[in-house]
Amino acid sequence: MTRMKYYSCAIACWALLAVVGRATPAKIEGLEQTQEIDDVDDRDPRLPRTCELSTDINGTSFQNPGYPSATSIPTGACRHKVYPVNDNICQIRLDLKDFILAQPNAEGVCAADFMQISGAMTKIPQICGVNSGQHLYLDVTPDFGSVTINVDTSAPGAKWSISVAQIECNSQYRAPAGCLQYFTNTYGTIKSFNYDATNFSPYTPPTATTQLANQAYGVCIKPQSGFCSVAYTKTSVVANDYTFSMTGDASIFPPGGPLPGYAGSADCTTDYVMIPGGTLMDTNYAVISADRYCGTNFPSKVESSIQPFALYVVTDDTETNYADTALLDGPNVGFSIDYRMQSC
């Protein structure tokens, strides 16, 4: 009973805040829709939530109003607040089933549309663009209060459907702390956010920045008995295509020609993937081991046996190099890297 009261109060206060904080007709219209659905929620907890709604039920979906069409409220914040289902929740997993927001600007900054998450301990980058199929883990403490997912849009066309699962502290599905993404198979594909941008072609030089700025997160791979290391390769098996670019200007290199990749902390200072203890299986590189990888190409193979198995993604806040304009980045697409665990 206390729990129900808490829930209703939470909803009421949230709704009240929404009314007080917003005066535009579009928002009030959204709110009416919200209250209607909220009543229905009591009868069917599995119904999706749209803007300015909360949940304390496991596995709800947060969708744009009008989903699967583009959002019917194309400007402003659309927030979904997640309350713990019980007092033993340590993580929240978001599955971006469908996620299409506006592309970032030329600097890779999510200036038009973005998703921002608050209330969790994990440092979560703002993301935008096309991210259907991606997932995120957020660490929370069992007394976390609430986590708010805010999809803020400023242009028509955005749509999303995000399923929100709550993971108990003793669950076998819990990811190691601090991992924004967690892969549990012996092989798989790790892609940077917005890698699946629609204006991207592997055989022609990129024309727009789709790599997102301001990223700093870890991608972890679950250890398995009998496996002692992880090998990382570019997902595309075509040498010198345009499927990996983090720094430099891939657009100035003609198709078919060599594309320069870099390894090491001297060359990779702004945007890079980090594979701690990486050993390079590629004689085109001057070094045989490196933690950082950038440029417009990736070694034919990088292997690491350092545990926990993890790859980190780092990008700075711009594609512009203020310190050295000769090093300005061009349009970069980010990366798609396959990992495969190697037996001992």
Ligand SMILES: *[C@@H]1O[C@H](CO)[C@@H](O)[C@H](O)[C@H]1NC(C)=O
């Ligand atoms: C929530 O649902 C997920 C997926 O079905 C499940 O793994 C998890 O244990 C559930 N969490 C709770 C607290 O029941």
